[in-house]
Amino acid sequence: MLRLTEIALFMPNFAGGGAERVMINLAAGLADQGLDVDLVVARASGPLKNSVSPQVRVIDLGSASTIKSLPALVRYLKEDQPKSILSALEHANVVAIWASKLSGIPVRTVVSVHNTLSEDSARARLKKRIEPWFVRRNYPKAHAIVAVSQGVANDLATFARVSRESLHVILNPVISTQMLALAQEQPHHSWLNDGGDPVVLGIGRLTEQKNFPLLISAFHELTKTRPARLLIFGEGEMRPNLERHVHDLNLDHMVSLPGFDANPHAAQRTAAVVALSSHYEGLPTVLIEGLAAGANLVATDCPHGPREILQDGKLGRLVPPGDAVALAQALSEAIDHPIRSDDSADWHPYRIEVSSAQYRKLLIPNSPATHNQHGDKN
Numbered sequence: 001m002l003r004l005t006e007i008a009l010f011m012p013n014f015a016g017g018g019a020e021r022v023m024i025n026l027a028a029g030l031a032d033q034g035l036d037v038d039l040v041v042a043r044a045s046g047p048l049k050n051s052v053s054p055q056v057r058v059i060d061l062g063s064a065s066t067i068k069s070l071p072a073l074v075r076y077l078k079e080d081q082p083k084s085i086l087s088a089l090e091h092a093n094v095v096a097i098w099a100s101k102l103s104g105i106p107v108r109t110v111v112s113v114h115n116t117l118s119e120d121s122a123r124a125r126l127k128k129r130i131e132p133w134f135v136r137r138n139y140p141k142a143h144a145i146v147a148v149s150q151g152v153a154n155d156l157a158t159f160a161r162v163s164r165e166s167l168h169v170i171l172n173p174v175i176s177t178q179m180l181a182l183a184q185e186q187p188h189h190s191w192l193n194d195g196g197d198p199v200v201l202g203i204g205r206l207t208e209q210k211n212f213p214l215l216i217s218a219f220h221e222l223t224k225t226r227p228a229r230l231l232i233f234g235e236g237e238m239r240p241n242l243e244r245h246v247h248d249l250n251l252d253h254m255v256s257l258p259g260f261d262a263n264p265h266a267a268q269r270t271a272a273v274v275a276l277s278s279h280y281e282g283l284p285t286v287l288i289e290g291l292a293a294g295a296n297l298v299a300t301d302c303p304h305g306p307r308e309i310l311q312d313g314k315l316g317r318l319v320p321p322g323d324a325v326a327l328a329q330a331l332s333e334a335i336d337h338p339i340r341s342d343d344s345a346d347w348h349p350y351r352i353e354v355s356s357a358q359y360r361k362l363l364i365p366n367s368p369a370t371h372n373q374h375g376d377k378n
Contacts, residue, residue, distance in 0.1 A: 007363055008038045008059075008082040008107075010073065010096050011089055012066040014046030016235065016260050017205050018172075018285035019088045019114040021048065022148075025173040026086075028053035029356030035364075040076060040085075042069035042092070047235075047260050066091040070099055077103035084108035084363040086146075090117070090131055097138045110363060111139060112146040114172075115209075116303045117159045119280035123208065135160050144362055148172050148283040151304020168362060173355035174288040175347055183265035183293040189231060189258060197227040198272035198335050203264050203286045206236030206257075208279070211300075213245050214324055215277035220249045221328035228335070229254050231271070233261040268295040273334045279321060281305040291315060291347040296338040298330045315341050 007030055011023050031037045037056050044060035052058055063069035077099055085107050087096035093111035100109040121131050139145055139160050146168045147153035157164040191199050200219055204210040212232060219230040246255045268274050274290045276299040283305040290297050297316030299306040310316040316339055319326040
């Protein structure tokens with residue numbers, strides 16, 4: 001029987017980042033609405049590979065890099081002829097636009113932006129400094145551009161030199177019934193079960209963007225006034241630097257970097273504080289998951305996302321980016337006076353079915369929309 005693919009989602013791989021989680025969640029949400037969905041990856045590798053819904057077909061292009069996947073993506077579009085394709089992450093966005101044009105297939109092409117591109121480009125290595133040129137030259141060729149937060153949309157309008165009114169803001173699909181159930185499980189790490197000193201939890205890729213050195217330095221300041229422990233879930237190229245920083249501050253016995261955790265939600269629920277220390281973001285998944293898990297949140301007021309998610313500090317503490325002393329003080333205050341959301345309205349806009357309905361309307365314009373509370377354009 002011929003399978004008619006309706007929507008293809010394209011991304012580089014199954015790395016453990018927020019954008020990859022979002023695409024996996026969105027694929028599941030669209031499939032739950034009865035759509036035939038393909039999740040197309042340049043290479044099917046990474047810790048989130050087994051998180052894909054069984055309702056979603058995974059297409060592995062088997063390429064060494066996202067850019068090199070262009071010919072294979074063109075072949076896929078010609079053979080399967082999806083009605084629309086949605087991509088995430090900058091290289092994948094450009095490749096999706098190119099592939100759509102080269103295929104000759106009338107596929108609706110939508111790109112999504114999950115980060116503050118001006119910050120990402122300014123801090124990038126030289127080879128990524130040409131990204132503004134690719135973005136400005138190619139993104140306007142897409143049928144639609146999605147930004148995951150108001151802040152990202154405002155930044156993108158300037159960065160990509162496109163009209164702010166032409167951008168669609170759709171909040172990320174993060175919260176599911178399964179995620180809420182996982183949050184109620186016992187956390188894996190022994191520090192979260194032993195009744196010992198309070199645990200400060202960080203979660204994210206060990207990259208420069210996440211600025212975990214700041215969190216470690218702030219934790220060092222915190223330990224001068226009270227006993228505590230620091231746990232950081234994640235993997236990435238910054239691991240050797242972070243381990244060296246921990247050692248230099250004589251924190252080896254108080255800091256643990258156990259790597260990627262398949263269920264960080266239970267840890268968010270049970271940790272004394274969940275901290276985000278990033279230089280910049282787009283719409284940080286860890287804060288959204290934290291709200292739903294009932295976490296006690298502290299975040300740098302970085303561009304962009306934390307202030308929107310935490311409602312100007314109502315749902316968690318915000319501190320200036322890069323200020324270790326301010327972050328340490330906020331961590332201490334959070335331990336003594338937790339702020340934990342118990343209102344599902346705070347995270348309802350991030351439910352998978354809400355976001356998926358808005359994406360469905362954008363990807364298949366004549367499709368009936370449900371849960372479209374925020375509208376497509378903001």
